Amino acid sequence: MFSNFDFNVIIRALPYLFYEGMSFTILLTALSALGGLVFGTALALMRLSGYKILGRIAGLYVDFMRSLPLVLVIFWFYFLVPYIGQWLTGASRPISVGAFASSLVTFIMFEAAYFSEIMRAGIQSISRGQPAAASALGLTYAQTMRYVVLPQAFRNMLPVLITQTIVLFQDTSLVYVLSITDFLGAASKVAQRDGRLVEMYLFAAVVYFTISCIASYGVRRLQSRIAILR
Amino acid sequence: MNYHWNWGIFFQPNPMGTGTYLDLLLSGLELTLETGALAWIIALVTGSVVGVMRTLPSRSASWFGFAYVEFFRNMPLLVQLFLWFFVLPELLPKSAGLWLKQLPNAPFWTAAIGIGFFMSARVAVQLQAGIGSLPRGQKMAATALGLTTVQAYRYVLLPMAFRIILPPLTSEFLNTIKNTAVAITIGLLELTGQARSMQEFSFQVFEAFTAATLLYLLVNAVVVTAMRFLERYVAIPGYITGK
Numbered sequence: 001m002f003s004n005f006d007f008n009v010i011i012r013a014l015p016y017l018f019y020e021g022m023s024f025t026i027l028l029t030a031l032s033a034l035g036g037l038v039f040g041t042a043l044a045l046m047r048l049s050g051y052k053i054l055g056r057i058a059g060l061y062v063d064f065m066r067s068l069p070l071v072l073v074i075f076w077f078y079f080l081v082p083y084i085g086q087w088l089t090g091a092s093r094p095i096s097v098g099a100f101a102s103s104l105v106t107f108i109m110f111e112a113a114y115f116s117e118i119m120r121a122g123i124q125s126i127s128r129g130q131p132a133a134a135s136a137l138g139l140t141y142a143q144t145m146r147y148v149v150l151p152q153a154f155r156n157m158l159p160v161l162i163t164q165t166i167v168l169f170q171d172t173s174l175v176y177v178l179s180i181t182d183f184l185g186a187a188s189k190v191a192q193r194d195g196r197l198v199e200m201y202l203f204a205a206v207v208y209f210t211i212s213c214i215a216s217y218g219v220r221r222l223q224s225r226i227a228i229l230r
Numbered sequence: 231m232n233y234h235w236n237w238g239i240f241f242q243p244n245p246m247g248t249g250t251y252l253d254l255l256l257s258g259l260e261l262t263l264e265t266g267a268l269a270w271i272i273a274l275v276t277g278s279v280v281g282v283m284r285t286l287p288s289r290s291a292s293w294f295g296f297a298y299v300e301f302f303r304n305m306p307l308l309v310q311l312f313l314w315f316f317v318l319p320e321l322l323p324k325s326a327g328l329w330l331k332q333l334p335n336a337p338f339w340t341a342a343i344g345i346g347f348f349m350s351a352r353v354a355v356q357l358q359a360g361i362g363s364l365p366r367g368q369k370m371a372a373t374a375l376g377l378t379t380v381q382a383y384r385y386v387l388l389p390m391a392f393r394i395i396l397p398p399l400t401s402e403f404l405n406t407i408k409n410t411a412v413a414i415t416i417g418l419l420e421l422t423g424q425a426r427s428m429q430e431f432s433f434q435v436f437e438a439f440t441a442a443t444l445l446y447l448l449v450n451a452v453v454v455t456a457m458r459f460l461e462r463y464v465a466i467p468g469y470i471t472g473k
Binding site: 064067068069070071072075076079080083170171173174176177184188197198201202204205208209212213216 | 233300301303304305306307308309310312313316317320321404408409410411412414415422425426429435436439442443446447450
């Protein structure tokens with residue numbers, strides 16, 4: 001079965017796979033998770049703000065994003081971002097933004113919908129007495145959120161947030177549809193150049209599997225530690 | 231914006247000679263639904279078996295269930311599809327590999343099987359949680375009444391567990407349908423794929439993607455409504471899910 005399995009192909013491609021590919025994947029994952037968390041928290045606060053219109057807008061946004069396949073959203077933003085850039089900068093033609101910026105915008109906008117649901121659950125898990133006590137102490141709404149509610153919500157939801165980031169890490173492989181050189185894109189390019197699909201795709205699978213496995217093991221440990229704290 | 235809108239494009243003939251551009255998108259929708267349905271059947275059947283295994287007292291059965299879920303959950307769906315599509319035929323004996331490669335509709339079968347197994351891990355986790363949420367007494371009472379393990383699952387545990395996890399199963403079903411879009415990478419011309427080819431033929435990017443978006447929203451709405459009806463139909467009076 002592995003008689004003509006060529007490990008040298010993988011070894012020769014390692015620098016390219018990791019320096020070019022994996023660094024793109026990791027950077028995209030980290031920035032998208034950060035941006036998605038900030039935007040998602042804003043959406044969650046909008047939904048819980050008590051203002052009907054704000055809540056409605058945020059709810060519609062979340063439902064809308066969650067009913068579309070990520071691949072379609074990637075295509076949408078890939079074609080839309082140049083026009084948004086033109087509109088923002090007032091340029092006369094659609095501006096080209098490059099693959100990284102376009103996919104970063106896509107993942108932030110898409111993941112925000114999922115992060116917002118997690119943060120909403122986190123904020124709702126804080127007992128009502130706490131914001132009440134905060135406002136009795138004279139804290140403004142912004143201060144209550146900043147110093148009392150959000151730190152606890154974030155902490156309670158940390159395992160779920162990391163799990164979602166692992167999903168995001170796997171989902172970034174879908175930028176393949178834009179022929180971007182992320183980790184899988186790099187593996188696929190080498191595979192097609194050398195005609196070594198079996199080796200490269202198996203190796204990519206092993207790498208994704210190992211990273212995700214270690215990360216989800218970490219989440220399980222974190223979960224048990226947080227569980228003892230309560 | 232200097233983009234030329236042309237909403238009439240949907241009624242112009244497509245270059246494939248299969249009718250209008252609208253027909254092109256609708257054929258994509260049909261393939262999305264077919265792939266999603268087959269994948270969901272695979273996911274539900276396999277996922278249920280694995281989910282039950284994870285709750286069995288047997289050590290080896292629950293270990294197998296754990297390994298199965300970890301295996302399918304820790305690899306991107308796209309990589310799994312590539313493994314099924316490009317790698318599996320090469321690893322099989324030559325004649326079997328050749329047969330697989332020459333299979334008509336290979337992208338369809340690969341997508342349905344690949345997405346099916348990918349989603350089965352998620353179904354298994356949901357079912358395990360559903361069975362785990364039942365009071366311990368139910369299994370004990372079933373055993374005390376003289377039911378075998380199979381009977382206890384068949385008549386007591388599973389009917390309850392499936393009712394409890396019906397709402398999360400609805401979103402997993404929707405995820406299955408959405409995930410069929412990933413199969414665009416192995417050449418399946420489902421809805422997203424057809425929207426993309428419409429964009430390439432006609433250059434009407436935003437019309438094509440708007441139509442695809444609306445069709446996905448429609449599918450979502452139909453599935454959610456149908457599942458609400460199912461939830462109400464199977465609800466047991468007196469339980470949280472009932473009235």
